[in-house]
Amino acid sequence: MRKIGSKSAYDVGATIYLDGEKEYKQACAEINKAMKNLNGEMKLTKSEFIGNEDSLKSLKKQYEIQKDIVAQNEERIRTLNGALEDAKAKYGENSRQVEKWEEQLRNAKIQLNQSRAELEKLEDQKKFVKQLSESFKDFKEQAAKVKDALNKVTSAGKGLAKLELKAVTTSVKGLGVVAGAVATGAVAGGAAIVNFAKDAAAAGDEIDKASLRMGVSAEKFQELRYAAGLCGAEMDVLEDAAKTLRESGEKIDFTKAIKQVASIKDESARSQEAMELFGSEAAHKLGPMLAQGTKKIEEMMQAAQDYGIVMSDEAVAASAAFNDSLSTMQGTLSNIKNSMSAEFMPGLTEVMDGITALFTGQDGAVDMISGGVQDIANAIDELLPQIETILSAVVSVISELAPTIINVLVSGLSESLPEIVKAAVTILSTLVTALVENIDDIISAADTLI
Numbered sequence: 508m509r510k511i512g513s514k515s516a517y518d519v520g521a522t523i524y525l526d527g528e529k530e531y532k533q534a535c536a537e538i539n540k541a542m543k544n545l546n547g548e549m550k551l552t553k554s555e556f557i558g559n560e561d562s563l564k565s566l567k568k569q570y571e572i573q574k575d576i577v578a579q580n581e582e583r584i585r586t587l588n589g590a591l592e593d594a595k596a597k598y599g600e601n602s603r604q605v606e607k608w609e610e611q612l613r614n615a616k617i618q619l620n621q622s623r624a625e626l627e628k629l630e631d632q633k634k635f636v637k638q639l640s641e642s643f644k645d646f647k648e649q650a651a652k653v654k655d656a657l658n659k660v661t662s663a664g665k666g667l668a669k670l671e672l673k674a675v676t677t678s679v680k681g682l683g684v685v686a687g688a689v690a691t692g693a694v695a696g697g698a699a700i701v702n703f704a705k706d707a708a709a710a711g712d713e714i715d716k717a718s719l720r721m722g723v724s725a726e727k728f729q730e731l732r733y734a735a736g737l738c739g740a741e742m743d744v745l746e747d748a749a750k751t752l753r754e755s756g757e758k759i760d761f762t763k764a765i766k767q768v769a770s771i772k773d774e775s776a777r778s779q780e781a782m783e784l785f786g787s788e789a790a791h792k793l794g795p796m797l798a799q800g801t802k803k804i805e806e807m808m809q810a811a812q813d814y815g816i817v818m819s820d821e822a823v824a825a826s827a828a829f830n831d832s833l834s835t836m837q838g839t840l841s842n843i844k845n846s847m848s849a850e851f852m853p854g855l856t857e858v859m860d861g862i863t864a865l866f867t868g869q870d871g872a873v874d875m876i877s878g879g880v881q882d883i884a885n886a887i888d889e890l891l892p893q894i895e896t897i898l899s900a901v902v903s904v905i906s907e908l909a910p911t912i913i914n915v916l917v918s919g920l921s922e923s924l925p926e927i928v929k930a931a932v933t934i935l936s937t938l939v940t941a942l943v944e945n946i947d948d949i950i951s952a953a954d955t956l957i
Contacts, residue, residue, distance in 0.1 A: 523582075523585040523586045523588070523589045524589040524592075524593070525586075525589060525590075525593075527593075528590070528593070528594070528604070531586060531587075531589065531590035531593070534586045535583065535586060535587070535590075535611075538579055538582055538583045538586065541579050542576065542579050542580075542583075545572055545575050545576050545579065546576070548572050549569060549572050549573070549576075552565065552568045552569055552572060553565070553569070561632060561636065562636070563633070563636045563637060566629060566632050566633045566636055567633065569629055570626070570629045570630065570633055573622065573625055573626045573629055574626060576622050576625075576626075577619070577622045577623055577626050580615065580618050580619040580622050581619065583615045583618075583619075584612065584615050584616065584619060587608060587611055587612040587615055588612065590608050591605065591608040591609060591612055594607075594608050613795065613798070613799075616738075616739070616795075617737050617738065620736065620737045620738075620739075621737060624736075708826040708829040709826075710818075710826070711818055711822060711823045711825070711826020711827060711829075712826050712827045712829075712831075714728060714729060714818060714823050714826075715823050715824065715826065715827035716827075717742065717746065718823070720746055720749070720750075721745065721746055721749040721750075721761055722749060722753060722760075722761060723749070723760070723761055723762060724820055725818065725819075725820045725823035725824070726812075726817050726818075726819065726820055726823075727762050728745075729811060729816065729817045729818065730808035730809075730811045730812065730817060731745055731761075731762065731765065731808065732745060733807065733808070733810070733811035733816055733817075734796060734804055734807035734808050734811070735793065735796050737796075737807055738793075738795040738796035738799065739792075739795055740792050740793055740795070740796055741792075744789050744792045744793060745793075747785075747786065747788070747789045748761070748784075748785035748786065748789035748790075748793060749761045751784070751785050751786035751789060752764055752784050752785060755783070755784065757784060764784055764785075765793075765796075765797070765804065766801045766804060766805070767780075768780050768781045768784065768785075768797050769796075769797045769798075769799065769800055769801045769804050770800070770801045774798070777797060777798075778790065778794065781793065781794070781797055850886040850889065853879075853882055854879045854880065854881070854882030854883035854884075854885075854886060855879065855883065856879070857875055857876075857878055857879030857882060858875075858876050858879030858880060858883075859879075860875055860879075861873070861874075861875030861876035861877075861878075861879055862876065
């Protein structure tokens with residue numbers, strides 16, 4: 508028989524009710540067996556793609572298996588909820604049997620959180636690789652065009668060794684066109700990298716600000732956030748607890764305070780200490796985490812490091828600096844744009860008023876338009892000196908460096924030109940031949956990796 512349970516942070520659907528403790532134990536054993544088989548399948552899948560675990564094919568298989576793992580964890584919680592309520596009815600709220608089922612349920616909830624987090628991670632990886640794969644399809648189309656171009660260059664290059672410098676220059680320009688086609692295929696990947704950098708910087712900046720508010724290092728904040736998240740507590744709960752601790756006047760680090768409270772075995776004493784240090788609301792929400800004990804909390808915090816979830820203090824600081832610089836630059840550019848726009852506003856306003864007057868038959872419309880245009884011209888004249896100053900500074904730097912660079916280039920080229928021409932011919936012929944012979948293999952290898 509089944510019964511629908513009330514909604515909660517761990518709602519997984521209907522609670523499963525069976526006809527006795529023996530049946531619940533049997534159901535849990537079957538789930539454990541299924542979980543063991545799924546974990547074995549996951550290990551087998553990863554072993555089949557050693558060195559290429561992040562390929563789209565591998566991630567798809569891992570994702571499907573992980574979905575089954577999450578489903579089994581949800582089934583376990585439904586079963587344990589039924590067993591817990593059955594035990595309460597038969598043995599009483601404070602019985603040893605109830606305590607046993609409660610402990611199993613807590614552990615099952617932690618395992619469910621972990622499996623869901625891993626599923627989300629695989630989903631994100633799968634999406635990224637899929638986007639990369641789609642970008643690579645565009646690249647393959649460009650590569651086909653490159654191959655045709657290379658074949659033409661190869662055919663034309665049979666007499667390359669007999670050409671003069673002018674012919675070599677023409678061929679090099681042709682190769683530049685080919686390189687441009689290849690670069691086009693790489694643009695999509697480059698754009699993805701830029702977006703990832705901005706996302707990482709935003710995440711790091713958020714961590715930096717939150718850790719400063721809590722008075723802990725960036726790494727400790729991330730470890731605590733991960734451990735609390737596994738036990739159903741959000742980031743703002745940690746911040747509220749840290750704020751209350753700081754306002755209480757206690758001279759103790761927040762991380763040490765968490766571990767100190769978690770080390771208290773007696774539940775009532777632990778709850779009382781938590782309320783005094785963190786406030787009643789935060790203490791209530793952190794209860795499941797504190798009930799795990801100091802050792803379990805330390806293990807969960809270390810797991811965050813082991814899973815690669817934690818950004819280093821240096822990376823977080825760099826992200827925050829990047830975001831601050833980006834905001835400053837955007838603000839500066841916005842102010843420049845607004846300042847320049849303000850210079851033109853009076854003239855533009857006069858032009859628009861003149862046009863309105865012209866259509867409504869008012870006197871002086873032409874004079875208003877002429878005056879507005881003159882104001883715009885005057886604004887441009889006022890801005891030109893600023894632009895000229897910037898350009899002059901740039902030109903001055905280039906002018907100072909240019910003679911030295913040119914002299915070195917001219918001297919080196921004049922002495923080495925014969926050998927350069929000869930080497931260029933050889934290199935170009937070799938590169939073109941190699942590319943034509945291997946471009947299909949290159950595309951195939953890249954396709955396999957994705």
